[in-house]
Amino acid sequence: MLTRLALFALLVSALPAQTRIDIAPVWAGHPVGFALLTHGNQQFVAFYDADRHMSVAVRKLNSKQWSIVRLPSDVKWDSHNYVTMAIDRAGHIHLSGNMHVVPLIYFRTKKPLDIATFEQIPSMVGRNETRCTYPHWLRNANGDLLFTYRDGRSGSGDQILNIYDEKTQTWRRLLDTPLTDGQGRMNAYFVGPVLGPDGFYHLVWTWRDTPDCSSNHDLSYARSRDLVHWESSSGQPFSLPIRVETAEIIDRVPVQGGMINGNTKIGFDAKGRVIVTYHKFDARGFTQIITARRDPQGWRLTTVSNWSYRWYFQGGGAIPFEITHGAVQPAAPGKLSLEFQHPQAGRGLWLLDEETHAILETKPLATAEPTPEGLRMNTAQDSGHPPKGRSYTLEWQTLGANRDRPREGLLPPPSMLRVVEHQNSR
Numbered sequence: 001m002l003t004r005l006a007l008f009a010l011l012v013s014a015l016p017a018q019t020r021i022d023i024a025p026v027w028a029g030h031p032v033g034f035a036l037l038t039h040g041n042q043q044f045v046a047f048y049d050a051d052r053h054m055s056v057a058v059r060k061l062n063s064k065q066w067s068i069v070r071l072p073s074d075v076k077w078d079s080h081n082y083v084t085m086a087i088d089r090a091g092h093i094h095l096s097g098n099m100h101v102v103p104l105i106y107f108r109t110k111k112p113l114d115i116a117t118f119e120q121i122p123s124m125v126g127r128n129e130t131r132c133t134y135p136h137w138l139r140n141a142n143g144d145l146l147f148t149y150r151d152g153r154s155g156s157g158d159q160i161l162n163i164y165d166e167k168t169q170t171w172r173r174l175l176d177t178p179l180t181d182g183q184g185r186m187n188a189y190f191v192g193p194v195l196g197p198d199g200f201y202h203l204v205w206t207w208r209d210t211p212d213c214s215s216n217h218d219l220s221y222a223r224s225r226d227l228v229h230w231e232s233s234s235g236q237p238f239s240l241p242i243r244v245e246t247a248e249i250i251d252r253v254p255v256q257g258g259m260i261n262g263n264t265k266i267g268f269d270a271k272g273r274v275i276v277t278y279h280k281f282d283a284r285g286f287t288q289i290i291t292a293r294r295d296p297q298g299w300r301l302t303t304v305s306n307w308s309y310r311w312y313f314q315g316g317g318a319i320p321f322e323i324t325h326g327a328v329q330p331a332a333p334g335k336l337s338l339e340f341q342h343p344q345a346g347r348g349l350w351l352l353d354e355e356t357h358a359i360l361e362t363k364p365l366a367t368a369e370p371t372p373e374g375l376r377m378n379t380a381q382d383s384g385h386p387p388k389g390r391s392y393t394l395e396w397q398t399l400g401a402n403r404d405r406p407r408e409g410l411l412p413p414p415s416m417l418r419v420v421e422h423q424n425s426r
Contacts (some may be wrong), residue, residue: 032082081098088166089143154210251301258280268328376397378397391421399412
């Protein structure tokens with residue numbers, strides 16, 4: 001029988017070891033998303049440095065020394081203006097970001113994996129590239145590199161999809177028409193497409209009528225095997241572009257119904273069923289976490305939480321999120337896990353019954369406390385392919401969101417951007 005000391009040593013040895021590697025000081029006045037991409041034996045990081053210049057760093061995985069280049073783009077006070085990267089099959093690095101209803105900002109390396117050869121490419125296709133927001137890279141089933149973004153503004157925009165040809169180093173439209181069309185009255189805020197275990201790319205979005213974040217409504221869904229031909233969850237094909245009148249609605253949440261873009265997540269259970277997680281107001285006006293699973297009879301909605309707290313949000317700009325949650329994931333047999341953070345309930349992990357989504361157990365999780373300067377920790381996941389047995393995240397500290405407005409008074413000094421290596425000790 002193991003002694004308590006031996007059992008403790010065994011548990012500690014099973015925990016992943018962590019190593020933090022400094023990259024560079026970065027701007028801490030407001031949060032904006034950074035990118036981490038591990039490729040082969042190299043690691044690339046895109047970020048805004050202490051002077052808010054868009055920058056890219058690279059290192060060998062067996063080294064703690066970084067090479068850094070600056071690109072001709074500076075972030076202002078807009079927390080929408082994250083930066084994102086991808087690598088094509090020829091090894092060229094593609095980077096886009098610092099865009100919120102502005103002309104396309106896009107860089108590509110002339111030489112494979114060589115950040116010193118980044119050059120700015122003025123356009124991809126040459127149309128619908130003057131009011132770009134939310135750049136996102138993805139790959140289709142053939143491994144082709146795709147790029148999607150919103151053309152337009154909050155409350156009035158279309159979703160564009162481009163595909164890249166490595167041989168000619170040119171882009172073209174994947175679709176002859178936008179995927180969604182707000183008809184000048186609204187726009188779709190996408191989550192995904194996410195490739196599921198069933199071979200479908202799953203896409204979820206909210207419609208939003210104005211720059212006011214309380215105008216989100218009608219949680220919608222579509223799926224595709226090739227990102228070209230789209231259909232409903234029952235297999236009925238969509239005619240593109242998808243409009244609110246033709247979309248499949250998971251939940252007809254009304255305007256000011258407590259649903260917000262950015263807090264809708266796509267997950268899957270152990271049986272491969274797609275599950276969408278989001279929040280909205282209940283009949284009492286309190287904010288509750290909802291799961292929606294596609295069953296043979298249709299979407300099955302389950303209210304998971306039972307909170308007595310109302311998070312009411314409104315207005316424009318990047319807002320602080322009082323409630324956050326993750327996507328459901330398979331846990332132990334017959335169970336799902338779902339993380340959450342709440343101003344009263346704290347940060348925790350629910351274990352849910354896989355069939356009913358009822359809470360079986362609530363596990364508290366540690367919450368990072370703000371520093372004396374009021375800084376909070378930001379993280380970014382690795383979008384690349386780390387070596388087996390290892391994983392990486394970025395971490396850096398900033399003040400919270402400020403609705404994209406400049407802050408007055410004394411600002412905090414730059415914080416250190418670090419990559420965290422997680423490695424199993426066994």
